[in-house]
Each structure stands twice: as structure tokens, then as C-alpha cells.
Amino acid sequence: MTFSSEIDLATQKYISNPEIDITLQLALKLNRPILIEGPAGTGKTSVAISMAGALNWKLFRIQCYEGITFESVIGEFDYKRQLLHIELERQKSTSSSLINFEDIFSRKFFIERPLFHSFIENEPNVLLIDEIDKSDEEFEAFLLEALGERQITIPELGTFKAKNDQQIVILTSNSSRDLSEPLRRRCLFLYIDFPSPERERKILAAHTGRNFDDPLIQSIAGIIQQIRQYDLRKVPSIAETIDWAKALVLLGKEHIDEPTLRETITVLLKYQEDISRLEKQLSEIIRIGTK
């Protein structure tokens, strides 16, 4: 049996690698969530956005943070509307016993949030749960039902099964805390590291409109690879490399020399300590990086 990928991320300017392609394809076929880990700025969130774009599917995004709750992602009852409804019913009727209290706990009074939307959506969709490691353990535990059984339970409304099989859940994590085993077990795993020089050149070419073998693109990729070798507080990510490449193109640079790197290094490095550390190494970095 041979295998071919149906997802062409390149249409979304996302330059993937075989591992990313295969994992996405497998998630699609097996209908399993994917947990993507890796350093910040290596394109984890972009995978989900690009996948939705490439498949022309809807994207629902949940940005996790410390203290995120069930109500923030599924929804909650609109208390003010419920009160108004009760008052209205009271005015209509002389006896409060005629008010149907079951009504006020119906979908009509429920403010739906992204996770709920994603599950009741008829169209195929990608659900991105971004930076799951920032959320609390309670929230992670709550997600188990949604990821494993593909259903969510709201006590007042009942259980909602995902309406269509074409729903991909992508979770991303920067590993700021260790995720639980049950969550990991329910997902396919993908680790996205900093790109190889070749892939980085392709990424830069796609985002700057230059050729893959353009000398400037080759130099940028080579220099970045060199900078990442140093022990820095914040290693430049792909996003920063793209910004730097765009800045150099805008400045009309065709090659990188020491003054150019010195002038633009703040695009790459975000700590003065890191800049100071590399200050005396710039010529060496350029020499090896552009070899």
C-alpha cells in the first residue's frame, strides 16, 4: 500500500517536512487529535492555521491561559437574559407556576463558545487549542472527554457528539509544564524543532518572494543556523528569521556584512545580554554562515 498526502500546506506558504505531512495525514485518516510540541516560534500554530486553509475548512481557535475555564471554551448560560425571560413570563401570567423553568436552561439562553461551535458545526473544521501548557490541570482533564470520546457534556443540555467526522483537533504546547499522560495518550505526537538549513531556505524564499538559491536567502539561513549554535537566552525563531529577511529585502540588501548584521540584529535577538554576547562574534558568524 502506498501513501500520498492530501494536504498541501505549501498553498498556504507553510513549508512543511515529511514528518509534518505524514502526521497531519494520519490524523485525518485516524480521526485523532495531534499534540504538537517544540520551541516557541517554530510554526506549531501555523500548522493548524495552514491546514485549515489548505483543506478549506473552518478554523476554531482556543487560546489557553492560566485560569481558563470550562465556561470560557464551551459556553455559559446568559443569566441576564434568563432573568428577563422570567420577568416577562411573570408579567404575562398571574401564576408563577406556569413559568416553564426548563425553558431557561435551553440552547436559547446558552452563550456558545469555540469548543461548542466546533462540535456542533456541520462543516469540516480544524479546532486549534493553542498553548495548552499554559492552562491549569483541571482544564486539561476536562478536555479528555472532548479529545477521546469526541463529545462534550453540559449537564443542563446533555451530551453533544461531534457532528461530523471531519474534525481535526490540534493542540500546541511549548512544554512550559509537563502535560498529563492521559492527554498525551489520546493524541498523535509531533515535535517541531528548528528547521534544517534547506527547509529554512525554502521558508524564507516563500515569504520573501525570492528564489530558494538566491545568495541573500542562503546567507540569511546560514547566519541564522550559526547564531542558533550559541548559548542564548532567546534563540531566534523562524518568525524572527522571516522578519529579518523581510527587513533586509526592504532595505535593499543583497548581501550581509558586519555593519548590516549589527544594525539589524535587534530584529533577531530580543535581549541586550544576547546582543552583547554576540557583538564580538559577528564577523565570525558571517564568515561561517555565508561559506
Place this chain on the structure above:
Amino acid sequence: MGVILNFVTMLRYFGLPISPDETITAQKAYQILGTQQKEIFHFGLRAAIVKKKEDLHIFDTVFDSFFTRQSSTNSTPSDPESYERAKNRFISRLEGTPYQEIGQEILEDQVNHAIQTAVEMVGDGEGSSGQSIGNELSNLQRTLQRAFNLAFGVKVPIRDLTPSQRQVLPDQTIQLAANLQFFEQGIKKRFQEQLQDTSLDQEEEPVNLSSIDSFLYQDLSFVSMSVANVKEQLIEIGRILASREKRRRKRAKRGKLDFRRTFRKNLANNGVPLDLVQKKKQIQDPDIVILNDVSGSTRWVADWFFAITYAAQGVFKKIRIFEFDNTMVEVTAALRKKTINRALEERSKCWEKTLRPRRIHSDYQSSLEDFFHLIKFRPLNRRTTVLILGDCRDCEGTWRTAGPISAELLYKVVLPTKRVIVLNPEDESLWNTGDSVVQYFQTVGAEIFHVATLNDLIDFVFDLKRN
């Protein structure tokens, strides 16, 4: 299903906790992807089975052995006929045979022969096929388990039998179990050589609480043990500390009652405050700079402390570690390595690039001079707490009339920082004797504390987050 089952069996031997559900997912992936395109098969199976970055390396190595060598070895095994003969004899005679009818001959000769052949194949490496070894291993396990079940009417995995249960088993069965263990160890040994990573070392005794306690409460003045011998225990201590700290931190973040939010949240309860909402406190991570004395007398304490810090590093986001004897190096980069072994290797590498030639004896003066050079890009500030782990014995430092120059240098560390704390494992009765400079360090504003046990040391460092 057989191939994937055998592969999963192999991975489990190397510590990957693969659940039955993951095995089913792997099997489905296998059916979807096929094996013709190796790269696709590899990445697909990896996505289905591996769940942690740390396990990627183990998976890749076992995958390579299991599947890559299969094609080359199946055609030219070292002694295919004898191996196949032994295996077939072994399987055909044991398959479906009640335990009581298994004769001594089979148990001692055929089984041992089959195991030995497989172990030899494991040993010579070149002529082995991961898949055939995995098959053999599964066959042996199944047969043994069946024999146990038939004989005793119980379905307890062999590994889980208690010593008293083992005592009532016939000698042959015990021998079989021992052989199986030998077989497994052979495979493990080969893979360990390939992986060169002791984190896979399954033969080590698991750490129990009493052994951890014994480490924590031993008097530091009387213990001297290499970090290599107690690595696993130290890592375990680090992990326990990290999780304890995480829970404590979560509690500490809860602030005063947030009336506005509590009121809003409880509108649904008709204003009755059933759910309380508390304000969140912002906890500032302290800048901690640790200077570890690695000269003779305190070296092993520094080693232990490094291993614990490695395991608990998630707790300290802004930590820098330096080590010194007569010169100083920064070893913070070593903490970022994936395994403790690599961290220790990196730590040794840091010592290859010293600012001055290294001698064994401690020299606080030259070390502190090096320290100022090393921190020039990220100077100390009012949020920094400097923690020196050492015995304050300035063997080779020079002196003025008023005291050692190292004390003057330490004063330069005290001035810009929040606190300078010296944790001294040496008995207090020995302070200020011989080359000990404790009193001079105290004079310039350093706080000196005696740490009698590893537990004292850990408590002190972890309490820094609270002070």
C-alpha cells in the same frame, strides 16, 4: 498485527509506556501507511506511538534496528538453519502441550538452545534481526505464561509473582524464567550500547522512598559518593521537589477575595456567594546565581546539587550556575540538555574552556575575578540572590593585613545584589580555623549558614522563592 505487536514489545522493554490503545492506533497507522516507503512508515508510526520528545531517540534507534536490518539480515543470518531448527523444535513441542507433559529435556535443552541462539544473534549484532528477536521473545513469553497458567490455574504475569509464589514453582519453571530474563538482558545490553544513554537502564533498582530519605538526611560531613552511583535517586529527588513546588506555587498565587468577580460569578446563584473568586498574585521569579565549589572537599556535594537542580530546573526560570575551584566556569547551558548524562557531559565540556589553568585547590580570589568576567554581559542587580555552596576555605588566595582579597571581591558581589548567602557543609566548630575565611565573608555582608544534610540544602534553596 504480529509485526506491530513485536515492535511494541521491543519498545516497552526500553521503557516506552505504550498502552493497548496506542498499539491499536499504531496498527491502524501501519495498515494505512504500508511499509513500502520507509520514511513515511517511520514518521507515521512515531506519531502514533511516541508521546514525549525524550522518547523520540529511543523510538528511532529501536525502529532502525527492528525494521532496517530486517531486509539485510533475513537473507543472510549468521546461522539460519540451526536457528530456525531450534526455534521450530522449540515452538512445535511446546505449542499446545500441557505443562505437566513438558519434559525435562525440552525445558533444559531445547528452550535453552533456542534462547542461546537468539542471544548469540543479539550479541553479534550484524547478523541479527530485530523482528526475529522480537518474535522469539513473544513466543517465549507466551509459552512460559501458558505453562504457568496450566500448572497453577492462575493468570498472573511471571514478572508480578511474589517471592513466596516463586518458591512453590518447580525448579524448571524458575530456570525458564531466569533464561527469559537472560534473554531480555541480552537484548537490552545491545540496545543500550547503541543508545549510550543510561536513562534506559532498566536493570537499576527502582528508587523507593526510604532510599531517598536516607539520602536526604545523611550527614554531609561523613558521606562521599560519586554522582554516577546515585544519579537516579538525585533525579527522583529533583522531580519530587519540582512537583511539590508547582503545587505550592499554585496555592501561593491565590490572593484576596475578588468581590467584583465573586458577585458576577454568583449572579447565577441569585447572589448567594457559592463560588468564591480570588485575586491572583503575581509571583516574581527571583534571579538566582549559584556558585558551586567543586574543589576536593566539597566536590561531591556540588555534584549532587547539580543533579538535583537539573531535575528541578523547571521551578527556577532565572537560574545561573557557576562552578569554581581556582577558576570559574558557567555550567548553566548543561541544564538544558535532554538527559542527565548529556548534562553531565556538557558540564565537563564547560570545564575544558577555563579562563586560567586549573588546579585542584580552591582559590576564592581568582574564582571571583573570573566570575566578574563571566557575568559582564548580564550583570548582577537588586533582584539577584547569590548563593555560594562551599566551605569558605580559601587555600590559595592572597591576603592583605585586613584580610583576604577574596573578601574584598565578595563585597563587590554583595553591593549590587539582594543577598549573598554562603551554604557551608563544614561543621561549625571548624569555621575560622586554618584557611577558613568565614569571618571575613561575614564582615563584608555575606550570610553564612551551616547545612548539615542534603535536605537542609534543598530546603534553603527552595525557600529562596519565598523570601
